[in-house]
Amino acid sequence: MEADQPPAPLPPVAAQPDPPAARSSSSPDAEQNPAKKPPRKRKRKPRPPPSQPGLRWLNSTDPSQFRDDRVRKAVRSHVMYDHAARKKSLTTVHQDQFTVVHLYKDSQNPKPPSSAHHHPNVPEKSLVPTQVPVDPGSTTVPGQHSWDKEDENHLALTLLDRLASHLDPLGQLPGFAAPKQNVRELQKFCVEYFATTIYRVAPIENSNIFLAGMCMASSRLDVLRGLPRESAITAAVKLEAVRLLNQSLSDPQVQLNDETIMILTRLLHSEVIHGNFAVLEVHKQGMERIVQLRGGFQRLFHDSPAARWLCNAIVHVVYQACIHTEQQPSQIFLDWVPPTYDLSVPPEEREPAKPMYLPDRVWTFIVKDYRCSKYTAELLHDLREATGLFLTHYSDKGAAATNHPSPGKTDPKSLHVRSYLMQQIGSKPSAEDPDSPVFGDWYYESVRILSHIYATSIYHMVPFSVAAILAKEALLPERPSISVPERLKLAIEKTHPEPDLCWGPLMTRVLLWITVVGGAAANPFASEVADHDVRAEINPGLETARRYLISLGLRSTIVLACQSPYSPAYVLELLRRVIVVQGLFTTEKSAPESTSWKAPYQRNT
Template sequence: MLTGSQKLGRLGANPVLHFVEVERSLGWNVDPFTRLHRFRDRRIDTTEIYHHCLTALGRVGKSPAWVERIAEDKLGFLSSLALASAHLDLLRGLDVESAATIAAKCEVLQMIRNSTMKEAAMPSDMTYIAITQLISAEIVFGNRDVSVTHMNGLLSIVNLRGGLSKIGWSDEMGAMSAGKIMIVAISYDIDCPDVFLNASFSLQPHLPNLCQHVPESPAYWKSEDLSTLRRAKHCSPEMRGILIEARALTGLFLETFCVVQNEEPRREAFSFQSSAAAVQARLLRRRANSGNPYYEIVRLAALVYATSLLHRIPLAEASVLIAPDVAETMSSYLVKTDIALCWHGDMAGVLLWATLIGSAVASPLRTLSAKRASPWLRVTNMYCMILLSTEHSDVFFENCRCMLFIQKELRKARASLQLPHRLRGSTD
């Protein structure tokens, strides 16, 4: 049986797996590992990475047609392996990337540079895809500056091509890249470029099935009492009570600060403060339960969330008011849970919401324990993106848009106080 951390590896469609399956279909005597594209750098054990792709990076559902194209292209294929190498480092418990992963990323980056020199006027789809794969690799170990550089590179390509809809062979590709950019923006508490934010409203490759229950969360709900969570096996009445409190707080915040131009807010700020203080007080009174990791992840996320919204400060600053190791604690509980089974389905939205908060808390901190915690939280964000995109892409995007809006409002409030934005130990 896979451990909780290994289950995080199942991140969806796998071009390596597709390539090997095609090669095997030619006959049992074919050795697929000798026929695949390979890195030139001898420090990179390409066969080992291929094997990791086959055993740990299994796909969810059928591979989209565009995955087959990636598998057939050297740049697209090796950029996927660079991501796989970073993921392998994470499973091995490394705190930083291995020399092999760095070499793989550098080789892919050089291939991208060569491609852009040839395609200066019109960068190709595969160049765009390769950069998105490098962003995924950076998400694992959280290099903020490199992630932002790659994000700006994607933005330049989108502008040159005339919009995100002009890139790729399907809306699913655009949705995946927009989703990754949103994860980066939330993790580092920065603005998401408008082109990706706006595209998230129109890029819906999988329309919601109205006959299915929608995985609700405090950032996306169909009913105020989050009724779909009643079916979830690991969502106890106490946990659901916490989530309902957090959902109510989200609604209050949006009513107060999400104001259309030239319209009055539906709720006064002092009224929000009073309600938020009451919610936070009730959350503080809830007892910890270390024997229930699902409950603890939700309780800690909700407590950070409520404190952040009450005081109108960034999530990372709010976490310091609660405990110095919130992200690390959330991560330690996360790997004890059954990611593939118990968070799947009705609880997927809750997992996304909680780990987005955890990522935003962990990313600015320089402590070694925070560096160890943040990769698991961000990789889980990507897992949720893949999982929800198969049936509920609207759920993923609505959760992210809500978090991005809240973070933007909190940054505005922080700036209006004219206080130093960073905490001691911040990398921003």
């Protein structure tokens, strides 16, 4: 064999020059070489999705601008984004729900859900709770989760917040046929005004009851604005309530049901504030007729659970309508005596019924209230004792509401009681006196002003409206331009920046008594001047005070009647007592013997 020869050497490879560096597109060589591609243009970022899906607002001064290319492109992109967002939301709803349940029940190592990219605004921590570290000494099984309560509720709260963030519950509220008032504003104020469950649950179930309740809120808003007469908005709302009432009465199937009674009760409520006495009389007669056709209060009370408080609501508003017009209610309303206690109260907690204006148990709590000073408690005690003696004296004589005692006949015992009350009230100091111990106590001052009206009415045996004129000589000798009801209104407003709070849960009974008697006192010669517009024109300050006191009294009635199962009977007992006291006075409003006495509703000639 031939010896192995070494392999032939490879030919040398020529060194290749380095590739030329890429020249910038701006060089003159690139511009002269047409074979090279031009530089790429930067792409614009996609437009963000529309903030209001389904809506695109276009403003222009010339209709031809709508055919512009920019406008057309914007509209097309908006439609595509909106369509994609809706399609995505429809396809991912069920995936989100099942993925969330799977995280809590089966997964030991939770991972972000596959549908999380559909909701970029929600952080992953809100969808996937963090793994709780396991203590080596703990007896917890490794396959189980010991989530904290806050961690368990965090996901649910986050999902609910996402679902309800774009909802508008008030957008589905029924509206008026004449859209002159925002229903949302009235409903919000109505809830704040009444603040009770009874007046909030029923309107939700029935649109007619809901809309009829708006007239109460609108009347109250007129009072807070200081209007001596109702506004055009309130008149429109009341006309709508009257239309709904006529619609219910024309239907034989619903003309006697609870819905019709609720609508009429709310309409009567607003008319009491307004003070149109002719309309009030029509509504009272209609209410009496409906109750009679329903079989009376005893049968209506046992018809349904809702009818139990409906009976109290009817009697409450009818009593106040009669008090403020200084009339006596029909016998069917006087004969209604509700049960003192609710059926849910255990028998061992029930107390025997007491005919006093303020039962001992309630009186004890009122005295302990911080708003009731010892001077206010003494004043209330004198009024309570004198009223009890006054009514006991005439009840022993057998005087009924129809048999009015004659003021001309002097009864020594009755005169002694009336003189004692007048002397006790007249000796009380004023809260405006800097030297008195009650200086600045406007709760006391409100009770003192009302006590003068009450004592003067009992002493002279005249209605509250006439007594307010007589009490002006003792209360306001240096301020003849302001009436006693106006002074009472100012004192109540000074008790709290928001007197709608009704002086708290304990003093509400006192405020109710003040506003009921004060509203009647601000209504002199209502039978002679029945036109409310004439009264507002002659004396706007007195008419404003009357509307303020009546509306606050109606609110106190509703709030107090819903505080506890004991309250409805107490409220009716208070109103009934005021009606009995009014019934003992003479119905003839003759001018008493006073040189400065003058009806405030008489024009100056």
